[in-house]
Amino acid sequence: xxxxxxxxxxxxxxxxxxxxxxxxxxxxxxxxxxxxxxxxxxxxxxxxxxxxxxxxxxxxxxxxxxxxxxxxxxxxxxxxxxxxxxxxxxxxxxxxxxxxxxxxxxxxxxxxxxxxxxxxxxxxxxxxxxxxxxxxxxxxxxxxxxxxxxxxxxxxxxxxxxxxxxxxxxxxxxxxxxxxxxxxxxxxxxxxxxxxxxxxxxxxxxxxxxxxxxxxxxxxx
Numbered sequence: 001x002x003x004x005x006x007x008x009x010x011x012x013x014x015x016x017x018x019x020x021x022x023x024x025x026x027x028x029x030x031x032x033x034x035x036x037x038x039x040x041x042x043x044x045x046x047x048x049x050x051x052x053x054x055x056x057x058x059x060x061x062x063x064x065x066x067x068x069x070x071x072x073x074x075x076x077x078x079x080x081x082x083x084x085x086x087x088x089x090x091x092x093x094x095x096x097x098x099x100x101x102x103x104x105x106x107x108x109x110x111x112x113x114x115x116x117x118x119x120x121x122x123x124x125x126x127x128x129x130x131x132x133x134x135x136x137x138x139x140x141x142x143x144x145x146x147x148x149x150x151x152x153x154x155x156x157x158x159x160x161x162x163x164x165x166x167x168x169x170x171x172x173x174x175x176x177x178x179x180x181x182x183x184x185x186x187x188x189x190x191x192x193x194x195x196x197x198x199x200x201x202x203x204x205x206x207x208x209x210x211x212x213x214x215x216x217x218x219x220x221x
Contacts, residue, residue: 009141009170010022012083012087012139013087013091013141014059014087014088016055016058016059017059017084017087017088017091019055020052020055020056020059020091020095021090021091021094021141023048023052023055024052024094024095024098024099025094027045027048027049027052027098028098028099030045031045049099052099053095056088056091056095059088060088061081061084061085065081065084065085066078066081067081067082067085067117067120068120069120069124075124075127075128076128078120078124079121079124079125079128082117082118082120082121082124083117083118083121083139085113086117086118086121086139086142087139087141087142089109089113089114089117089146090141090142090146092109093107093109093111093114093145093146093149094145096108097145097149097195097196097197098197101195103149103195103196103197104149104151104195105151107149111146111147112150112152112155114142114143114146115143115146115150115155115156115159117142118138118139118142118143118159119155119159121138121139122138122159122162122163132165132166133167135166137166137167137168138163138166138168138171140163140168140170140171140174143156143159143160143163144174144177144178147159147160148178148181148196149196153182156178160174160175160178161175177200180199181196181199181200184199
């Protein structure tokens with residue numbers, strides 16, 4: 001059963017970015033079904049991938065978007081800007097992962113850009129509201145996808161540990177899953193190169209589809 005939102009709430013994502021993420025998952029689910037049946041992917045799905053790629057480019061954040069807080073600027077606006085960039089990059093990353101089987105260092109941009117945006121957002125949020133119980137929850141979708149693709153992971157360890165202090169329903173299960181993905185990738189034999197999608201989905205035909213795995217892990221709560 002396909003789900004509309006992969007592993008967690010998309011609340012706070014710009015609407016066009018949210019559409020891209022959910023559409024990526026829907027297309028990937030359809031393509032997975034054809035792959036399982038050893039059937040060629042229909043042209044309309046291939047066309048859908050091209051249209052989605054164009055959609056992502058149309059709604060790319062402006063190159064001059066302000067990401068650093070300076071005197072006289074609205075801190076909330078800078079938080080929003082950083083999260084907008086993080087959401088958009090994570091939508092692109094998810095597109096590459098799910099629809100082109102491109103992962104890790106082969107992705108044509110650095111996942112560290114997502115990390116820096118999320119770190120800046122959390123730093124400014126802390127300045128605005130020191131009391132964590134009154135602070136807005138962290139954005140975890142971009143952090144989950146980026147961390148699963150990260151080759152240099154220590155900064156992601158810091159970020160995920162730091163957000164465990166929030167009363168966030170999925171941050172704990174997401175962090176446990178990321179550590180599981182990292183551990184499996186670290187222990188893979190030479191010549192074996194499973195992606196985080198492969199790891200969560202499993203390789204046996206009787207395993208549930210990826211979105212059902214997410215549900216079992218609690219990412220929809």
